[in-house]
Amino acid sequence: MELENQTIHVLMVAFASQGHINPFLRLGKHLQTKGLHVTLATTETFRHRIIKHHHTDIGTTTITDEIPAISGIDIVFFSDGLSLEYDRKNNLDIYMDTLAKAGPIHLTNLITSLACDNIRPKKFSCIINNPFVPWVADVASQVGIPCSMLWIQPCTLFAIYHSFYNNAHDFPTKEDPKKSVQLPGLPLLQTCDLPSFVLPNSPFGSITKAFFEALKNIHKLRWVLANSFYELEKEVIDSMSKFVMIKAVGPLVPLKLLGQDHEVRDFVGIDMWKADDQCIEWLNQKEPNSVIYVSFGSLVVLSKKQMESIAIALKKSKRSFLWVVKPSNYPVPEGAGELPEGFLNETKEHGVVVPWCHQSLVLSHKSIACFLTHCGWNSMLETISVGVPIIAYPLWTDQPTNAKLMVEVLGVGIRLWPNDEGDVKSETIGECIKDIMDGPQATEIRAKAARWKDTARGAVAGGGSSDRNVQEFIDDIIRTSSCIECNVNSSSMESQSV
Known part of the structure; x- marks a missing residue:
């Protein structure tokens, strides 16, 4: 029996x-x-x-x-x-x-x-x-x-x-x-x-x-x-x-990302840092598809040079952005994970930097236009589930393969490529921001992202x-x-x- x-x-x-x-x-x-x-x-x-x-x-x-x-x-x-x-x-x-x-x-x-x-x-x-x-x-x-x-x-x-x-x-x-x-x-x-x-x-x-x-x-x-x-x-x-x-x-x-649960707090998961809820209030004031979301997950700490390149690109873009810059739980090289001096004051009119956020709430927000990401798989699945295009900035482990899958196979983003010295220049990041927001590929990328969102929801239904x-x-x-x-x-x- x-x-x-x-x-x-x-x-x-x-x-x-x-x-x-x-x-x-x-x-x-x-x-x-x-x-x-x-x-x-x-x-x-x-x-x-x-x-x-x-x-x-x-x-x-x-x-x-x-x-x-x-x-x-x-x-x-x-x-x-x-x-x-x-x-x-x-x-x-x-x-x-x-x-x-x-x-x-x-x-x-x-x-x-x-x-x-x-x-x-x-x-x-x-x-x-x-x-x-x-x-x-x-x-x-x-x-x-x-x-x-x-x-x-x-x-x-x-x-x-x-x-x-x-x-x-x-x-x-x-x-x-x-x-x-x-x-x-x-x-x-x-x-x-x-x-x-x-x-x-x-x-x-x-x-x-x-x-x-x-x-x-x-x-x-x-x-x-x-x-x-x-x-x-x-x-x-x-x-x-x-x-x-x-x-x-x-x-x-x-489940909220899959359209199955409308309870805001029922996300089933843990966060290792306290989230800043004020960034959601800030997003509420922004136009649909207008904000660049930047986050590199729970483990990655960017080098001083990487932080500077992203900061310069965001500042020059003049576009609204939400950037997660988390505290490190372990020793890092000098300057790693730190914003350039004066950056917060120079971008206060169009940008917000927080130590951590509820990513599910952010990605599902109507104001988010794209996601500049390290391409960790959990983040990629969340992004697919809400139909948000990505700017792929892979660093190590599975991230390069995930970026390949997202950009070349699924067609839902653009990949950043380093120069011969292994650095991604601020100009390269700036060009990708412009392309994914309103470049020739932007409409097609958004359409593909929307189709994969529907497919993901159908799989779990x-x-x-x-x-x-x-x-x-x-x-x-x-x-x-x-x-x-x-x-x-x-x-x-x-x-x-x-």
Whole structure:
């Protein structure tokens, strides 16, 4: 007999980064609204950051010494093997290696303790991890729980990494650093289009190792879910189907951006900085499609030269702009992330600079004309969901590939290209601003952005491609749980008869 949905518990295990946790929370909310119980596990550093910044939401969030919850999703923590004071950002390789050794021990203990809780025991029917914590698949196997993975980058990146780690195609090497790559379902990829982790000069060996481990463990996974939607990456998803079945369940963005939720604060997610709500009041006073939104996400801190180039371009454009310049949580080079002297006073008539904002509210605002962005995938999905054109300024990791996808494949923006010295000049930024606001391509770019917005909303609507995939995933969890329960009961009856 099939189990009832309310008896099904799912454990999601996420890397302690805002860009990782938010897609998990939104997938968890989808599962929760369909009757499943969901718990998110991450490291103690996340709890520490939330309490340190003393603000926790967009969404109904409570962080206490007891089990906290975000929009009804329980949040639990385990140790990564390091002290809370340890500088993880500037010692990333050491941190990832330590997490891979200590994480399995502490996560296993956490799963055991949750199952034995006298008040609210949790017997998990499925565990969902992501590539930055590939060892979770081994933990799931050891405790006898089916494991799935949520791929939080585009499926295009999955195809690139799969080919790279399986030596299916030639990639750039130290001897041939400019080699281009042609993969099924994708346009020709130059070196500047590839994720930094597959390049011969990548300084982050631990991340490269984590992706390798994730793909090596792919046979241990029951499902590979992706934060994308089928219509967006049809060709690459189809091309990968002979290796692994990827099911797109996105875009995993706030429902407000998809036209499904009109509650302003019900965004289901966390922000690591306190948002400045006054910028929304400022946007309310602006004409439709008149404001340039500038933000580089939760991790990137721009160099002094990059800050100056953007500042000069915005000042010379004479157009309204909203620029997010966040404080850094870790040591940075002198001048990095700082505005040029006098910039605020010189642009006060047409610009606003804030330390952080509710990006969902900003991107969905009628006054936003374009988004100058680093092309992080979460931001790109939010942008697609509201139909806003982009000026792509990719820097590292998956961002160059995301920019390639957004500009050349989807046609929803313009890409900034550095000069021979590796710098993007203010003149180049200024020209792109002019082109995307009212240049020859502007109308076509806006039309394509509007069409992709409609397609994204159709994917998550009832009966859409992503909605169907989520339901198939849930149905499979229920079937698997039913089989496990039947086997357990049969074994128990056999032992009693003996």
